[in-house]
Amino acid sequence: MYSLLIVAAAVFGFVAGLLVPRARYRLSVEPEEEWRSAGPCGHAVGGWIGRARCAVCEGGYGVGALPSAASTALVCASLAAVVGMRPELVVWLAAAPMAVLLAGVDVSVRRLPDVLTLPLAAGVAVLLGVAALIPGAAGSWWGSLWGGLAMGGGYFGLFLVHPGGMGFGDAKLAVGLGCVLGWYGWTVLLLGAFAGLLLGSLYGVALLVMRRARRGEALAFGPFMIVGAWLGVLIGGATSG
Numbered sequence: 001m002y003s004l005l006i007v008a009a010a011v012f013g014f015v016a017g018l019l020v021p022r023a024r025y026r027l028s029v030e031p032e033e034e035w036r037s038a039g040p041c042g043h044a045v046g047g048w049i050g051r052a053r054c055a056v057c058e059g060g061y062g063v064g065a066l067p068s069a070a071s072t073a074l075v076c077a078s079l080a081a082v083v084g085m086r087p088e089l090v091v092w093l094a095a096a097p098m099a100v101l102l103a104g105v106d107v108s109v110r111r112l113p114d115v116l117t118l119p120l121a122a123g124v125a126v127l128l129g130v131a132a133l134i135p136g137a138a139g140s141w142w143g144s145l146w147g148g149l150a151m152g153g154g155y156f157g158l159f160l161v162h163p164g165g166m167g168f169g170d171a172k173l174a175v176g177l178g179c180v181l182g183w184y185g186w187t188v189l190l191l192g193a194f195a196g197l198l199l200g201s202l203y204g205v206a207l208l209v210m211r212r213a214r215r216g217e218a219l220a221f222g223p224f225m226i227v228g229a230w231l232g233v234l235i236g237g238a239t240s241g
Helices: 002-018 021-027 065-083 088-109 114-131 141-161 168-182 186-209 222-239
Strands: none
Touching: 002 065, 002 088, 021 065, 021 088, 065 088, 065 222, 088 114, 088 168, 088 222, 114 141, 114 168, 141 168, 141 186, 168 186, 168 222, 186 222
16 A cells, blocks of 8 residues: 555656646746746647647647656655655645646746745645644644744745845745644754755855856745755654654
């Protein structure tokens, strides 16, 4: 059953990742622009789920589906391997494709749209509330809510202190990620939040050393926050219960 769970999670992640590219393409616009409704070929883009490929001329646009499918499959399989059959696994698997989509959009245009960050935060909070009622859950719903408040408040403080380096979208994303990490307690919350900050800082320093970025230049920080949260959940899943 354990092996089947991991395989099933990987398959789910791969299929879900295949459905992400179209939404990533449509959402990867500047804040003042409307969501994309046409491909580079000029033909209309219909719907939000599916391949980033024109249905008329079959021309591709945006990033291919394989990277998002592979990364989502990896994330889901690792979560299943560590968390096992606990109720919260369903929440983590549901959040994984959204997290991959957010990371992709942030990499493309250095933006974390409210249409993704706010539903992620609300969805995680509600679903974990349901998971907490099911026998076998290894976390705390109240801890999750406090975690979202704490991490969101912390990133909002960073945004106020240095708005050029930390965006308001990062603070909104931090609410959802804080709910995820807070489920397993304060130690996991601190580890996951610190891991994201450390990874982002190391990446920024590396870019400066290689002269691929200038001091003070804004970076896409969302992907590092998400990776940090993923690592935190793996630690929490392995040490809880």
